[in-house]
Amino acid sequence: MSRKNLLNLIQVDADMPVKAATSDNKLVGQVASTMREEKARQARADDIERRLAEGLAVIDLDTALVEPSFVRDRMPGDIDGLLSSIREQGQQVPILVRPHPEKPGHYQVAFGHRRLRAIQELGLQVKAVIRALTDEELVIAQGQENNEREDLSYIEKSRFAQRLKERFPREVITSAMSIDKAELSRMLSVVEAIPADLIDAIGPAPGIGRRSWQELADLIHKDEKKNPMDLARLDEMQSMTSQDRFKALLTAIKPRRVVRGLPEVLSTSSGQRLGHVKLSKSKIEITLDRKEAGEFASFLLNDAVALFEERRAKSIGKEEA
């Protein structure tokens, strides 16, 4: 379901706290008062309905009445930018809430959690659009907003998926997050393979994607004796950005790749430096110093193809023997 469709699921929240039914022996004045309240309530509901019909269904709410979604998506982060933006220009975009399913008169956020936090800190009233949403619609709205903002990191998305998994079938989660079942499966396996306290210690790590987290999960799984938590707790690491902390941690626990017989500096047995060797995943680069090995380099350049073919012929001969 698209968010556009969700926004069409309009139902006015006219469900303001209703006074208990009046008993027969109430004084006429009290009845009149109740009727006035009822009339006022109706007028408010009418006003909301009119604004909804006009597409202006943005209502100011007391932030004390608004609670976060039952599924947390984002790790605590700084909202300084949002604070100054709202302080200077006011709240430009309303949040989406639904009537709280258990607390009459209260609301639950579908999206706009950071905006709500900022507005709470500023002590303002929050502008909100109210919709009656089922639990599924709420998390779909929340997930789709996250996707549209594209600022949730991979691990935040994975944890969001993990929390959704506690109460929704996979198809709801894939729909909410606009991901396929394979991607969901990977997200869950990553987030379940890495201890929660380690993820907390690393933080959201923006820019660190599936493969890197998968690599960390694999390393932890492979060598359970290693306790990367100790590393993540190092003061030095805690002063880094979350992203650098992740990289430092991964580097620290990744086994060193030793390539025997191929030193970085290429030198003869007597110590004469000829050049250097650079290794990467896809290639080996041998750089020869013109001054020290110019003649050898020319020879190699001329005869490289012949040497390759000779070598190949030998190895084929060996295989056939």
Added chain:
DNA sequence: GGTATCCGGCGGTACATACT
């Protein structure tokens, strides 16, 4: 047999860096 899940690989894209 059907469904759910996992896994490896592919192609598109974005970005950084080196080179010309």
Added chain:
DNA sequence: AGTATGTACCGCCGGATACC
């Protein structure tokens, strides 16, 4: 400045496997 190259992220696809 423009181009080439390497690296990483991401969504998707399809095969393999497990489970009912």
